Amino acid sequence: MKVAIVGASGAVGQEFLRVLEERNFPLTELVLFGSKRSAGRTFPYKGEILTVKELSHNDDFKDIDIALTSAGASISKEYSDTITKYGAIMIDNSSAFRMDENIPLVVPEVNAKDAISYKSRIIANPNCTTIQMVVALKPIHDLSPIKRVHIATYQSASGAGASGMDELQAQTEQIAKGEKVDVNAFAHQLAMNVIPHIDVFMDNDYTKEEMKMYHETQKIMNSNIQVSATAVRVPVLRAHSEAIWLETESPLDIDTINKAFDQFNGVTRIDNPSEKKYPMPLDLAGTDDVYVGRIRKDISNENGIALWTVADQIKKGAALNAVQIAEYLIEQDFFKA
Numbered sequence: 001m002k003v004a005i006v007g008a009s010g011a012v013g014q015e016f017l018r019v020l021e022e023r024n025f026p027l028t029e030l031v032l033f034g035s036k037r038s039a040g041r042t043f044p045y046k047g048e049i050l051t052v053k054e055l056s057h058n059d060d061f062k063d064i065d066i067a068l069t070s071a072g073a074s075i076s077k078e079y080s081d082t083i084t085k086y087g088a089i090m091i092d093n094s095s096a097f098r099m100d101e102n103i104p105l106v107v108p109e110v111n112a113k114d115a116i117s118y119k120s121r122i123i124a125n126p127n128c129t130t131i132q133m134v135v136a137l138k139p140i141h142d143l144s145p146i147k148r149v150h151i152a153t154y155q156s157a158s159g160a161g162a163s164g165m166d167e168l169q170a171q172t173e174q175i176a177k178g179e180k181v182d183v184n185a186f187a188h189q190l191a192m193n194v195i196p197h198i199d200v201f202m203d204n205d206y207t208k209e210e211m212k213m214y215h216e217t218q219k220i221m222n223s224n225i226q227v228s229a230t231a232v233r234v235p236v237l238r239a240h241s242e243a244i245w246l247e248t249e250s251p252l253d254i255d256t257i258n259k260a261f262d263q264f265n266g267v268t269r270i271d272n273p274s275e276k277k278y279p280m281p282l283d284l285a286g287t288d289d290v291y292v293g294r295i296r297k298d299i300s301n302e303n304g305i306a307l308w309t310v311a312d313q314i315k316k317g318a319a320l321n322a323v324q325i326a327e328y329l330i331e332q333d334f335f336k337a
């Protein structure tokens with residue numbers, strides 16, 4: 001199994017390397033690709049030193065079985081044919097193909113079985129906030145279909161990649177030293193602040209980030225589920241948090257929901273508020289699961305449930321989800337087809 005990483009020097013590209021090694025992914029060779037600027041950089045993998053090759057339109061992907069791509073939507077669109085023309089499966093973390101009706105948008109725990117088919121050599125990885133949300137919604141949706149979701153996200157600086165995390169750390173130090181605060185990666189100072197603005201505003205006054213949760217969730221859940229989101233950047237380095245209010249077709253009791261969470265692969269419940277135990281990003285950066293807590297009946301709606309989730313944006317929100325899709329393809333003997 002020959003695997004390629006496209007965008008190897010980026011935050012998600014680096015996480016691909018860590019996750020592949022951590023999970024002992026069954027690859028025989030790993031090839032790294034990047035921009036002209038990152039070509040020549042070297043990264044360790046399982047005791048070897050791998051060198052980034054410049055991505056170009058040539059036969060480099062001839063023997064590749066799986067390409068994990070996270071280099072931005074324009075690169076994914078430009079290189080998808082070059083990557084897949086010899087048969088490689090492209091698991092793409094960009095937004096390029098997510099809403100293409102011919103391309104599956106996959107969170108393995110939620111819809112791999114129904115969504116993945118032999119028709120497409122491209123599989124799209126959802127936006128990090130969508131992945132985290134649908135993993136938490138799925139166990140409840142299986143008990144009683146979810147009609148409506150309201151969600152407020154608390155998105156860490158890692159969503160803007162390494163530069164976002166570096167800027168938050170720099171701003172925190174600048175404030176501590178009483179120095180002028182540099183503002184580049186975000187619209188405003190992030191340290192000691194929250195910014196209700198991620199990506200561009202659309203005509204309906206929602207941001208593109210918020211509308212991703214609306215559209216992607218309907219495609220993944222294969223339902224007309226209504227989602228209204230407010231996406232907020234918060235001064236946290238890694239791991240996104242989400243406050244979710246949902247309405248199901250019929251009322252559900254909390255014990256039944258907790259049992260469903262506890263039996264669902266990919267969800268871990270941390271929910272003992274009297275002991276001050278609930279998911280927090282500081283505790284959960286670098287972990288695999290979607291963590292749920294503050295689970296309670298919504299006092300404003302007899303069919304409503306309120307809950308809180310935390311997941312690592314770069315891991316489960318991007319790199320791990322893509323690698324889990326690759327693992328699913330191998331389990332399903334996809335490459336023997």
Ligand code: 2RA
Binds near residue numbers: 127158160198
């Ligand atoms: C963010 N979801 O958090 C976007 C991209 N990862 O900035």
